[in-house]
Amino acid sequence: MHSAVFLIEFGAIILGLGLLGRVAGRLKFSPIPLYLLAGLAFGTGGLLPLGASEEFVAIGAEIGVILLLLMLGLEYTATDLVSNLKTQYPAGLVDFTLNALPGAAAALLMGWGPVAAVVLAGVTWISSSGVIAKVMGDLGRVGNRETPVILSILVLEDLAMAVYLPIITALLAGVSLAAGSLTLAIALFVAGAVLFVAVRYGRVISRFVSSDDPEKLLLVVLGLTLLVAGIAQQLQVSAAVGAFLVGIALSGEVAEGTHTLLSPLRDLFAAVFFVFFGLHTDPASIPPVLLPALALAVVTAGTKIATGYWAARRAGIGVKGRWRAGGTLVARGEFSIVIAGLAVTAGIEPALGPLATAYVLILVIVGPLTARYTQPLAAWTATRLAARHMPTRAPAAPPEHESVPTQPASDRG
Incomplete structure (x- = not known):
């Protein structure tokens, strides 16, 4: 009987997610807010709370995070990452300063304490690569x-996650300063070692994993990813970072084949992850934090636009491209939810989950709009301001007397 209820519940969730994905596709926007709303509907205090399938959904959500980071790592090569670190690190520093500090300041102003401040800083800092x-x-x-x-800033944010997530994990676990420092040192060593191996021996790893049989390629890559993610989590590094580094190590045809094979699985389990986050958020807890979430969304939308504008200007991009870059970076999504999800699981601040949910819902909807309309709106505003400050010319006064041209002496007589 228990298994039958589980199948009914989980089947209803997957079917519902598929229908929501179709609706989002018709409306041409990200399905993430619909998935979050579905989680709110099925969670505690929602319309139809789950029972039998919640534990399986939790496991699926963890796999979803791992696959999200794996697929992101497949988008970049280790050489690209090293190059971005060397040339674009000033943009990464500006991105962190402008977008992480508002989140930290908001948490402190609400009296949530330093650990929640570090968590909320990450929520407002990281843009959604997928969206x-x-x-x-x-x-x-x-x-x-x-x-x-834009891609350079996203890459730097993803690399920063390799350092940030172990810090968050240590803080949420309440470990001592010495243990936290050891965890961070291990994370940096593991990340550096994987990058070194990926740069020097990436082709060897890809040849080892490579297979002409899609079934074998899928099993080897998925098994390797879950194994490395588990080892990384055991070392308190973060399973997500381990999966990201595996993706970086794979390149060439193996990366392309893996991307094709794992994309459907990624989409499935990522959707389950967003539902799982919504399950742990009581809908009744969102209205009290809606105004702070809206204020934080407005502030950090502006700081992201400023970040993209500055980075594009530094790269010699024209004014229109600068505004487009800034508007495109506004969307927050999967990584903000990943970070908030760690805090929700640890139970450090009850209002943090609802605030993060409302914040992501706002910016994942506003983000595509700012990407499309920031540059035209900036151009329209500039035109209006120029017209307002343009000096008005007074009409020329008509001459009092008509002058008669003097005839040259040679023409007289």
């Missing part, structure tokens, strides 16, 4: 001059 990539594709901007700048 942004989809928006750029939908708008036909993949080949634009500002696109490498």
